[in-house]
Amino acid sequence: MKRVHIAPTLLDAQLVVDALSSVGIVSHIFNANAAGALGEVPFLQAQPEVWVEDDARAHRAREVLADFLSVKSRAxxxxxxxxxxxxxxxxSCWQCGGLLPD
Ligand SMILES: [Zn+2]
Incomplete structure (x- = not known):
């Protein structure tokens, strides 16, 4: 299992799962129930996460999502x-601390 996306809302997470499913990549949403607790838990931990089942597909999943999300939102x-x-x-990247592009 590899995380490929952090969604701002559960609906966004579901859209991502659907987009991956459309290209044959199986994914799951974690933290789905935490969204309601926003404000009580740290920001990132409260957001739904999308994980792909097959690690080998994670790179492909990110490519698909890059296209999908660039259409949907450039945020x-x-x-x-x-x-x-x-x-x-x-x-900067919350995971590795690297500088992010503008
Ligand atoms: Zn990083």
Whole structure:
């Protein structure tokens, strides 16, 4: 299992799962129940996460999502160092600390 996306809302997470499913990649949503607790738990931990079942498909999944999300919204930034998806207002990657593009 590899995380490929952090969604701002459960609906966004579901859209991502659907987009991956359409290209034959099986994925799951974690933290689905935490969204209601926003404000009580740290920001990132409260957001739904999308994980792909097959690690070998994670890279392909990120490519699919890069296309999907660039159409849907340009607000998120993909870390050039580790490929992690970051909220658009982040200046550095929350996972590896690398600088994000403007
Ligand atoms: Zn990174």
């Amino acid at each position: 998120e930034k993909i870390c050039p160092a580790c490929g992690e998806c970051n909220p658009g207002n982040f200046l």
